[in-house]
Amino acid sequence: MSEAAGKRSFSRRPRAERMEQIEAAARDVFSRNGFAAASISEIAAGAGVVEGTIYKYYENKRDLLLTVxxxxxxxxxxxxxxxxxxxxxxxxxxxxxxxxxxxxxxxxxxxxxxxxxxxxxxxxxxxxxxxxxxxxxxxxxxxxxxxxxxxxxxxxxxxxxxxxxxxxxxxxxxxxxxxxxxxxxxxxxxxxxxxxxxxxxxVQPPPAPASLGLEAAVRRLERVAERLDPPARGEQQDTGPC
Amino acid sequence: MSEAAGKRSFSRRPRAERMEQIEAAARDVFSRNGFAAASISEIAAGAGVVEGTIYKYYENKRDLLLTVxxxxxxxxxxxxxxxxxxxxxxxxxxxxxxxxxxxxxxxxxxxxxxxxxxxxxxxxxxxxxxxxxxxxxxxxxxxxxxxxxxxxxxxxxxxxxxxxxxxxxxxxxxxxxxxxxxxxxxxxxxxxxxxxxxxxxxVQPPPAPASLGLEAAVRRLERVAERLDPPARGEQQDTGPC
DNA sequence: TGGATTTGATGAACTTCATTCATTACGCTC
DNA sequence: GAGCGTAATGAATGAAGTTCATCAAATCCA
Incomplete structure (x- = not known):
């Protein structure tokens, strides 16, 4: 334990900010390597943090993935x-x-x-x-x-x-x-x-794509017929509001 | 190295037979635990074999899964x-x-x-x-x-x-x-x-969903024609078995 | 202002597995 | 039955996730 040289010094961030850093690094590492091949140590390095720190914010590796x-x-x-x-x-x-x-x-x-x-x-x-x-x-x-x-x-x-x-x-x-x-x-x-x-x-097929045009055509023909034979029997029941 | 007590004794099987044992055990363990939670040691135990043996037949854990x-x-x-x-x-x-x-x-x-x-x-x-x-x-x-x-x-x-x-x-x-x-x-x-x-x-819609409506239309046109020329010739051929 | 407290951060130790490898022993052939 | 090829062993290795006792920065409070 050679703690003589220099004491460690680290930056201390508010919770939210540090989590953003970790999640950003995690997103990057997970994206590049997939879950299994992604290592906590690489994520920690990316976030400028040590492995143990990550476990202060997330249950485990999977929890971190889910959060991302x-x-x-x-x-x-x-x-x-x-x-x-x-x-x-x-x-x-x-x-x-x-x-x-x-x-x-x-x-x-x-x-x-x-x-x-x-x-x-x-x-x-x-x-x-x-x-x-x-x-x-x-x-x-x-x-x-x-x-x-x-x-x-x-x-x-x-x-x-x-x-x-x-x-x-x-x-x-x-x-x-x-x-x-x-x-x-x-x-x-x-x-x-x-x-x-x-x-x-x-989609329900429209009742009759062709029947409208056909209906109109027949209508006109029927009217023609009416001109020839004026008062025919009433036959406009299935056309709706005529 | 206490090999004094009893020398180990193991059964030696032909390649194909042993692979069947291993794959059967692997199928079982993988099925129950999933890939990540399945351990080679459990598979080995199930096959009546030691961990190292599995690697004589399969590249790695994943190769074994793929084979199964x-x-x-x-x-x-x-x-x-x-x-x-x-x-x-x-x-x-x-x-x-x-x-x-x-x-x-x-x-x-x-x-x-x-x-x-x-x-x-x-x-x-x-x-x-x-x-x-x-x-x-x-x-x-x-x-x-x-x-x-x-x-x-x-x-x-x-x-x-x-x-x-x-x-x-x-x-x-x-x-x-x-x-x-x-x-x-x-x-x-x-x-x-x-x-x-x-x-x-x-499925391509049948040629004429409107053909039934067409049938009715023709009917009405025939009636129109009848008005013009009352007793027309018999023309009910395309109505199916009349 | 300065000590107490809270909480972020550390990093080494622990654990669990997959994987390797030097060694052992079974079974077959000549 | 001696020798050889190969199946099988199991301890060792190493990598990676997770834990924990400890430390230090920030904040609080008198």
Missing amino acids: LQRWYESMIADYVDQLAGVAGLRNRLRFVIWRHLKSIKDNPDLCRLFYAEVRGSDDYYESTLYRLNREYTNVLMRILRDGMAAGELRPDLSIALVRDMIFGGIEHHVATFLARRGELDVERAAEQLTDMVMAGI | LQRWYESMIADYVDQLAGVAGLRNRLRFVIWRHLKSIKDNPDLCRLFYAEVRGSDDYYESTLYRLNREYTNVLMRILRDGMAAGELRPDLSIALVRDMIFGGIEHHVATFLARRGELDVERAAEQLTDMVMAGI
Whole structure:
């Protein structure tokens, strides 16, 4: 124990500030190496701190990861609802949700990979704050779907939850090669295709795309007939308010 | 070094047999504890072997996991194509693929969880045998979709890969709560709903949903004609069996 | 202002595992 | 049954997460 040379001197920071430093370093190291290959010592070095200090603020390595991802999720949700408020129409809103999800994946592939691989699917996930945030996030889509159903724009026999699963699951599988750094991700194109595919599946086909035009045509022909044979029998029952 | 008491005595098995023992034990321990919490020592004990022995057969812990999952995947694929050959019709074949995937998840949730959490999404996955097996597995679906497209049963503008992603991604998200031991999985029901949802999305709408309405329209036009030329010729041929 | 108290920070020690390796012994062949 | 190839051993190694007794900076208070 050679404490003769120089006594150690360290900077002492308020709790919040130090946590920011640690979380920033953790985010960086986790992003670059993944969870398993990330070492507490590297995170500590990045934060200008010693290993033991980290355990003053976080239960363990995993707790630190969850905190980092939680911050990210919170920032994702922040202006979500507000932005969506500016989008009108079922299809546009659906497309926006899909587009925004794709975009956040493209913007933060590393954190996304961590969430997919390390958090979701682990035992403690359903008790975590991250799970609650995820519910909040996906509930935005659920509400859109419910509204669309109530408005008669969607098939009434749909399982809303299954639609959600297909959308987020489809997105996740679609971005897999991108997340593996083995392919590009065209957000616009994917959003368009996915929206189209989901819509064409869940949108109730309009009663008669051709029948309106046809209806009008027949109407006019019937009127022609009436001119020839003025007072015919009343036959305008299935046209609605005539 | 107290080797006085009793010299150690161990059973010496042929390579293949010992590997089976180890893999069986590994499958069990991995299934119960997950990858991280599974210890080589427990696997070794289960196989009636000492830790070091395992490294005579497998590179490392992860290689052992991959081998276990590989065996499972191989057994899954074994009779897949044969079974599918007995199913006719696009919708039935699609439903069978979805149903079978759901069923294999329900039958082996633990291995499935391992695959989702530990393998798929890791760096070396795309170079692994497991990836090739997965491609082989999903290609069965791809072929069905291509055939359906060639036959004009599916929309020609579809991205086949995206349909695949929506199906397998949708399934994965749907079974998440089951895999987390927090819900049941109704294979039949889910298969039906998913098939329906996907089909209604990707199936080209029958040429004329309005054709019935057209039938009515023609009817009315015929009546118009009758007004003009009262006793017309008999023209009820396209009404089906009259 | 200066001592007491609180709390941030330290870093060495501890623990748990995966992994390695020098050594041992089983089983087969000539 | 001697010798050889290979299966098997188990103690040693090393890396990484976690703990803890100790110290010091900041704050409080008389």
